[in-house]
Every structure is written in structure tokens, then in C-alpha cells.
Amino acid sequence: MAKIVCKDLKKSYDGKTEVLGGINLEIEEGEFFILVGPSGCGKSTLLRIIAGLEGVSSGELIMDGELANEMLPRERNLTMVFQSYALYPHLTVRDNILFGLDVKKVPKAEQEQRLAEAAEILGLTDYLDRKPRALSGGQRQRVALARSVCSHAPLCLMDEPLSNLDAKLRASMRVEIRRLQQQLGLTVIYVTHDQVEAMTMGDRIAVLSAGRIQQLGTPLELYNHPANEFVATFIGTPQMNMAVAEVAPEGLVLNGGLTVPLSEADRAKLPMGQRWKIGFRPEQVYPATATSVHDTEVTVVSSEMMGNETLIFFDVAGTLFTARWQGQHRIADGATLHVSLDPRYAHFFDVNTGSLLRAAEDLDELGVRSTSAAGAAAAAHIEAAPAAAE
Amino acid sequence: MSKHSVAPKAVPAATAVPPREAPGERRTLAGWVYLLPSVAIFAIFVIYPFGRTIITSLFATTPAGGLTQFIGIDNFVTLLTDPLYTQAIVNTLVYVLLTVPATIVIALLLAVLTAQDLPGMGVFRTIFSATMGISVAAAAVFWNLLFNANSGVLNRIIEFFGGEGVGWLIDQNVALLSVSIISIWMNIGMAYLILLGAIKSIDDSYYESVEIVGGGFWYRLRRVTVPLISPSLFFVLTITVIGAFQSFGLIDMLTQGGPNNATVLLIYRLYRDAFVNFRIGSASAQGVILFAVIFVISYIQTKLTEDKVTYQ
Numbered sequence: 001m002a003k004i005v006c007k008d009l010k011k012s013y014d015g016k017t018e019v020l021g022g023i024n025l026e027i028e029e030g031e032f033f034i035l036v037g038p039s040g041c042g043k044s045t046l047l048r049i050i051a052g053l054e055g056v057s058s059g060e061l062i063m064d065g066e067l068a069n070e071m072l073p074r075e076r077n078l079t080m081v082f083q084s085y086a087l088y089p090h091l092t093v094r095d096n097i098l099f100g101l102d103v104k105k106v107p108k109a110e111q112e113q114r115l116a117e118a119a120e121i122l123g124l125t126d127y128l129d130r131k132p133r134a135l136s137g138g139q140r141q142r143v144a145l146a147r148s149v150c151s152h153a154p155l156c157l158m159d160e161p162l163s164n165l166d167a168k169l170r171a172s173m174r175v176e177i178r179r180l181q182q183q184l185g186l187t188v189i190y191v192t193h194d195q196v197e198a199m200t201m202g203d204r205i206a207v208l209s210a211g212r213i214q215q216l217g218t219p220l221e222l223y224n225h226p227a228n229e230f231v232a233t234f235i236g237t238p239q240m241n242m243a244v245a246e247v248a249p250e251g252l253v254l255n256g257g258l259t260v261p262l263s264e265a266d267r268a269k270l271p272m273g274q275r276w277k278i279g280f281r282p283e284q285v286y287p288a289t290a291t292s293v294h295d296t297e298v299t300v301v302s303s304e305m306m307g308n309e310t311l312i313f314f315d316v317a318g319t320l321f322t323a324r325w326q327g328q329h330r331i332a333d334g335a336t337l338h339v340s341l342d343p344r345y346a347h348f349f350d351v352n353t354g355s356l357l358r359a360a361e362d363l364d365e366l367g368v369r370s371t372s373a374a375g376a377a378a379a380a381h382i383e384a385a386p387a388a389a390e
Numbered sequence: 391m392s393k394h395s396v397a398p399k400a401v402p403a404a405t406a407v408p409p410r411e412a413p414g415e416r417r418t419l420a421g422w423v424y425l426l427p428s429v430a431i432f433a434i435f436v437i438y439p440f441g442r443t444i445i446t447s448l449f450a451t452t453p454a455g456g457l458t459q460f461i462g463i464d465n466f467v468t469l470l471t472d473p474l475y476t477q478a479i480v481n482t483l484v485y486v487l488l489t490v491p492a493t494i495v496i497a498l499l500l501a502v503l504t505a506q507d508l509p510g511m512g513v514f515r516t517i518f519s520a521t522m523g524i525s526v527a528a529a530a531v532f533w534n535l536l537f538n539a540n541s542g543v544l545n546r547i548i549e550f551f552g553g554e555g556v557g558w559l560i561d562q563n564v565a566l567l568s569v570s571i572i573s574i575w576m577n578i579g580m581a582y583l584i585l586l587g588a589i590k591s592i593d594d595s596y597y598e599s600v601e602i603v604g605g606g607f608w609y610r611l612r613r614v615t616v617p618l619i620s621p622s623l624f625f626v627l628t629i630t631v632i633g634a635f636q637s638f639g640l641i642d643m644l645t646q647g648g649p650n651n652a653t654v655l656l657i658y659r660l661y662r663d664a665f666v667n668f669r670i671g672s673a674s675a676q677g678v679i680l681f682a683v684i685f686v687i688s689y690i691q692t693k694l695t696e697d698k699v700t701y702q
Contacts, residue, residue: 074603100602
């Protein structure tokens with residue numbers, strides 16, 4: 001039986017504008033479930049409805065098999081980790097972790113035992129007598145998690161818990177939260193606007209936009225088969241390159257300006273005269289080799305060398321495309337570059353509705369291909385252009 | 391030759407750079423220059439009158455305040471052995487105890503009740519803070535009408551229900567309580583506004599945490615609201631205590647210390663001695679005593695509450 005079921009859940013504050021417009025989802029016990037979307041998409045509202053902090057306008061919320069629309073927060077047997085952590089500045093770490101257990105009438109001895117356990121798991125044993133202001137951001141975050149652990153509630157709701165931390169700490173806390181969830185067998189519903197957190201932590205992800213679920217699936221399903229243009233561009237960093245594409249006698253014309261040569265096999269699949277939105281993941285824009293069919297000449301706008309990889313930004317008839325190449329490629333701004341834009345590796349979307357018409361071909365095979373091809377192509381590129389080698 | 395022999399000695403003296411002030415000294419001087427306006431104002435309007443009051447309290451004085459003869463602590467001894475003055479001390483302490491806790495508790499409860507953003511709450515917030523904008527004189531007129539023993543609304547109501555009218559401001563057993571009620575009514579506005587502001591600045595997540603664990607109204611008040619607004623509560627407590635010790639306007643306008651000295655407070659007695667009886671030496675001594683009392687009470691209050699106040 002699913003832990004949480006939302007049936008056509010709707011929320012409106014003024015009776016006119018729907019903040020949530022018909023949410024349907026099931027969250028299984030022990031699942032790490034992510035709600036992701038841009039600001040204002042309704043993800044936090046949905047989380048607060050599950051917590052009982054907001055009411056439902058219509059639809060059903062079922063928790064552990066019981067209709068929970070009118071259930072008080074305390075009856076839902078859950079904990080919540082807030083973006084601000086909600087640590088009380090006047091209480092020590094110990095009292096912050098134990099906060100609320102007195103209301104639940106947990107005996108003193110058991111409180112102490114739970115405290116010791118939670119502090120041990122989260123490495124807070126040495127900080128129990130400190131006040132929150134004497135802790136670092138990461139330690140405060142762990143105190144908030146320890147409060148959840150201590151409560152022994154099977155469901156934990158997290159509202160952007162890592163957004164106040166710096167990038168390095170965020171990366172380590174991602175791992176820590178995931179480990180904690182698995183160790184304790186918790187059901188976690190995790191709200192974030194950061195698609196990296198969504199991709200790396202979640203068993204399943206619901207992508208929300210404008211109060212509606214755009215797609216529900218595992219991280220790789222979302223990445224490889226995005227249901228629509230929104231999901232395609234939201235999931236993945238740097239985001240998917242999008243252009244309007246049309247087949248013309250000379251090839252595939254992107255944004256009405258850049259022509260990509262096509263093979264006969266490509267032409268057989270792509271009907272002449274039809275228009276699509278076409279999307280290339282940055283890692284699927286390859287350096288062209290001497291034998292590339294889809295060799296396309298583009299002008300580099302700028303590039304960023306990250307050490308392990310290089311991001312190259314180039315112009316596609318008014319739209320900026322990004323290519324992600326393994327290794328270090330020193331490319332001058334304004335230089336001419338030959339890239340391979342193979343339509344087999346592109347996602348095709350309906351130009352009007354934005355929904356997916358065809359995902360990139362055989363993505364598992366593509367994964368293998370992309371590693372070897374990128375390596376070989378990068379080597380070819382460096383040989384062909386001595387100035388580009390570092 | 392002698393000129394030549396002198397010249398080399400004179401040259402270094404003539405061209406020697408005058409010893410420069412150390413940068414630290416110059417900074418200190420600049421610091422004092424910047425401080426001068428506020429130090430001057432402080433000195434003229436606070437330190438001098440304070441010093442002058444202490445000195446005057448040790449002298450016999452002319453009605454104009456001129457010092458005639460040094461009499462040591464005679465003024466203090468006379469005051470502290472005067473039963474009317476000790477009654478003023480007792481009256482003041484009773485008045486502080488009647489007004490301060492009630493003002494803060496009522497203001498806090500009103501602030502807690504109106505902190506939620508519900509439709510129409512602005513009306514209540516305006517009403518509860520409105521007394522801040524009412525002058526003591528207007529309040530005195532208004533409450534005089536309410537409290538009037540013969541024609542006052544309160545007695546009319548009591549009599550309507552078959553009770554016996556109360557001499558609110560003319561019965562010596564009730565007068566101090568009546569003045570205290572007016573004082574509480576007047577001071578609630580300011581205390582309410584400060585506490586409401588403090589409560590409104592508490593992050594919602596603190597309350598939502600309580601909601602999730604299932605804490606009720608009193609749990610929320612005791613474990614979240616009061617500790618988190620403790621700096622503002624402490625501020626309100628301090629200004630209310632000091633304000634109560636210095637209550638003057640209401641007494642002067644409503645009772646003039648009567649009936650039978652039942653509402654003579656320290657500051658009112660001081661005023662009478664300084665500006666009605668022209669006993670400047672005694673009035674100065676009363677000023678010093680009042681300062682000492684407020685200082686000691688504020689100090690004790692700070693010590694008692696400092697570990698309960700958490701600044702974020």
C-alpha cells in the first residue's frame with residue numbers, strides 16, 4: 001500500500017487562481033521522493049498540504065490508507081525539516097533535538113536514549129550543550145535532521161533543506177541525507193529547485209510547473225525521455241540546447257539559419273517540410289571529425305574550461321548552444337568550430353505543444369557511444385588544431 | 391672660520407623637521423573633535439544638572455534654588471523620617487506592581503491574539519495601539535467622566551445592576567487602583583505595538599514546527615513566542631518600570647495626590663516640593679533618591695532576566 005496518495009489534489013487561495021491544479025501521485029513507503037520545479041511552481045505548497053500546514057481546496061490526500069484532508073499535522077506522524085531549519089536560538093542543541101517529544105509524552109529515559117542515538121548518527125555528540133548560533137551552517141542542518149531522527153516518525157518532509165549551504169557542503173549533505181534515509185528506512189518527500197539534488201538523491205522525481213506535474217519518473221527516465229520541452233530544459237546542467245528545426249533540401253535547418261547536413265538514413269526518418277522543436281544535450285554535441293556526416297560550422301561565442309571538461313558556447317542563428325567536451329580545449333572567442341549535430345541524438349518536440357515526439361535514439365547505446373566518440377573526437381580535435389591544445 | 395664652524399651646526403637646526411605628532415595621537419584628537427557635539431550636549435543637559443542636583447541636595451536653599459548652607463544629609467534624613475514621604479515610596483511601589491505586570495501581560499496577550507494575518511485584524515491592531523496617540527490630558531478628561539462618583543458611566547452601570555457606586559477617585563482605598571487602571575490603559579498601546587512587531591518578526595517555521603509536534607496555544611506561547619521576543623519583552627519591561635516610577639500627568643490632573651495623600655507618588659511629591667513649596671534642597675534630595683531607586687531596580691531586573699533574554 002502506498003504511503004501517500006494524492007488524487008486530483010487542487011489548491012487555490014482566492015478561488016480563481018489554482019496554485020495546484022489536479023495533482024495525482026503515489027509515494028511508496030521507504031521511497032525518496034523529490035518534488036522539483038522552478039520558484040512558484042507549487043512544490044512547497046504541495047509539501048505543506050501533505051504536512052497539514054495548508055488545507056486542500058478539492059481532491060483527496062490519503063496517508064497510510066486514511067483520508068487525511070482534515071487531519072491535524074500532529075495526527076499525521078511526520079516530521080519536517082525547514083529551509084531555515086527552525087532551530088530555536090534560546091535552546092541548546094540537546095533541547096532543539098528533543099523539541100516536541102515532551103508534547104508527545106515520550107518518557108525522559110527514552111528521550112535521552114533517542115537523543116544519544118540521533119547525536120551519534122549525525123556526529124553531534126560533542127555539540128549538545130551549544131546554542132545554535134555557535135554552530136556552522138552544516139552543523140545546524142544536522143541538528144534539524146537529528147530532530148527528525150529523534151521523533152521516530154516514519155515520514156520526513158524536507159523543504160529545500162540544503163539551499164542555505166555552500167556548494168561543497170551541499171554536495172556532502174546530499175550524500176549524508178540519502179545515507180540517513182536508507183539507514184532508517186524513512187519515507188522522504190524532498191522539495192528542491194535544484195535539479196542536481198533531484199537527480200542525485202531521488203528514487204523518483206515529480207517535476208512541477210505552474211501547479212501541475214509535468215512528469216513523474218526515475219531520474220534517468222526524466223533525463224533520457226523528458227515528457228516535454230519544460231522537463232527537457234529543466235533537467236540537466238547545462239540545460240538542453242533547443243532550436244526550431246525543419247528539413248530542407250540542403251539539410252536540417254536550425255532556427256531558420258544554420259544548416260546541418262543530413263545522411264540518406266536521416267532523410268528517410270525526417271519528413272521534408274515538417275517543423276519541430278529539437279533538443280541536443282550539451283554532451284551530445286560532438287566535435288566533428290574528418291568523416292562526420294553532420295559536420296556543421298559554427299562561431300564560438302565563448303568557452304569555459306572547468307579542468308576536467310570544457311563548455312563551449314556557440315551561436316545557432318540567434319540562440320546560444322552549449323557543447324560539453326571532455327578534457328581541456330583552448331578555443332578563442334569568435335573562432336570557427338566544426339561540430340557534429342547528429343539528429344539521432346536529438347529529442348524532437350511538438351513545435352506547438354512542446355510535448356515529446358521522439359526521444360534521442362537508443363540512449364543506453366548512446367551512452368557507450370558518447371564516451372568513446374567524445375574521447376576519440378577530442379583527440380582528433382587537438383591533433384587537427386595545435387593552437388587549441390593547451 | 392668661526393662663522394664656518396657655526397654654520398654647520400645651525401643648518402641642521404634650521405632645516406630640521408619639527409617633531410610630528412604620532413598618528414595615534416592625531417586620531418585620538420580627531421575622535422574627540424567628532425565626539426564634541428554630543429559630549430557637550432550630554433554634559434550641559436545631563437551631567438551638569440545631575441551634579442548640580444546632588445550638590446543642591448546637600449544644602450539648605452532659597453526658594454529660587456540658591457545654596458545657603460551646607461547641611462550634609464539632613465535633607466535625606468528629614469525625608470526618610472517623614473511619614474508622608476515614606477507613604478509616597480509605598481504608594482509608588484504599589485503603583486509599579488499594579489501597573490507594570492498588568493500592562494505587559496495584557497499587551498502580550500493582545501499582541502499574540504492579533505499577530506495572525508486574518509481579514510479585519512488591522513482594525514483590532516489600530517484599536518489596541520490607539521492609546522499611544524492619546525495625550526495624558528485627554529485621557530484624564532475622558533476617564534474623569536467615566537470615574538465620576540455621581541455622574542460617571544461606570545457608577546451608572548453598577549447602580550443599574552443594583553450595586554453601590556464606587557468613589558473611584560475620591561475614596562482613598564480605591565483611588566490608587568483607579569489611577570493604575572488608567573495608567574495601564576494608556577501604556578498598553580506602546581507595549582502592544584512593540585510586542586506585536588516582535589511577534590510578527592518570528593519566522594513562521596518555528597510555529598509550524600510546534601504545530602507538527604502538536605503543541606497547543608500555551609505551549610507555543612511558553613516555548614516559542616516568549617523566548618523569541620525576550621529582547622523586546624525586556625525592553626518593554628524596562629521602559630514600563632521607569633515610566634511607572636515617573637508617572638506624573640495623570641496624578642496631577644485627576645487627584646493631585648489625594649484623597650488624603652493616597653495617590654502621592656515620588657515624582658508628584660518632588661514636583662510639589664520643587665514648584666509649589668519651593669523647597670529646592672529637599673526636592674533635589676528626592677530626585678537623588680528616585681534616581682537611586684530606579685537605578686537599583688533596573689539593575690536587579692537586568693541581573694534577574696539577563697540569562698532569560700536571548701539575542702539572535
